[in-house]
Amino acid sequence: MDDANAATGNGNSHQTSLGDSSVLDVYPLSCYYFGSMDSVPFKNETVADRVLRMKANYDAYGMRNCVAAVIVYVSALQPELVVMDKVELFKHPHLLLLQVQNSIYKLPGGRLRPGESDIQCLKRKLSSKLSAGEDGRGPEWEIGECLGVWWRPGFETLLYPYLPPNTKRPKECIKLFLVKLPTSRRFIVPKNFRLLAVPLCQLHDNDETYGPIISGVPQLLSKFSFNFVEP
């Protein structure tokens, strides 16, 4: 066994102190079915319009609470899915992203309804955005631990992975949760979204393309040993 095998958690004694929760089973893309459904409306608004909408919502409902899913799998060729990949990236973990309008990358997720919990909201969003709202069909989404939290202190400011000093009334809070995939699942995605599998090595330190949240996901996942399960 070489060091790289040890790194994936197969018997490296230094890994044992992390406990079992640090081992993440990931499955090849060939375990999943990918299809599409009708387009869903996507807000194509100006920055000024967005700020106005956020201010109105803040006045009505208070801070915007959002959740987002971090879903990891291993690469494989799959015709319905755009794998941003080369053959050499075999067994390198990939993150599931949704792409809109060729330049906007998003983690699956969205905004909490009043009274809704983080977990309830994330399950609802995953069902509506990744499986055509087929409640009760297919396995339940397994929501894991919270990996990170980002804060927006003002309507027109950047996001930060902490509450910036003197922020009494933050305007938005986004929580990232690990979502574990079952051994098989159907993904049904609206036609105006592309489902991408992007290797962690392409996301890391690539704030310019993916924004601060997505480009930081490799760090948030770094504590896990990936256990690549053969189907």
Next chain:
Amino acid sequence: MDDANAATGNGNSHQTSLGDSSVLDVYPLSCYYFGSMDSVPFKNETVADRVLRMKANYDAYGMRNCVAAVIVYVSALQPELVVMDKVELFKHPHLLLLQVQNSIYKLPGGRLRPGESDIQCLKRKLSSKLSAGEDGRGPEWEIGECLGVWWRPGFETLLYPYLPPNTKRPKECIKLFLVKLPTSRRFIVPKNFRLLAVPLCQLHDNDETYGPIISGVPQLLSKFSFNFVEP
């Protein structure tokens, strides 16, 4: 209660789903005593010398395994400690760093001895670097969860928060562990090291000054609610 108070974990219902482990008690610096001891040797070598040393060590012992401590506290004025701070950063979490030669910032930690576990090594390093090796005196270091792991695929390459594709024999692995401080402790630091308390907002996205590992710590800590304990 405003949103910012909710953000620190004092009663925000959205936080409860994270479980108790996501709440981190932090104490003001006034709880701690800071002193100094004799200087310890610091390797002041050229890059070429460093690579030669790493190669010799790799041939003798295999991959270099290192551990580092993430220690958080709240700011307060303390004469023996350089607090890089303004009054406005009151109640903003700070990270403990060691500074050598004015420009090198380090998390406390170091290299595992053969056969040593991560936790054993980190306790040994914290005792030798932060409390003058006073084993058995003062409270035991409480090592928490692993927050992140960084890999160096080659002797002269950068560090990455994942094992880069096709890396069969990585040369170094650095694991970051959360270390929880007790309500009081003596810190005794070698004279040629400065102990710093640097606010998270100064570290974030500041790779140029602090390097990739330290500048990424705010993200790794973002999932925690900080509970500021009054002494």
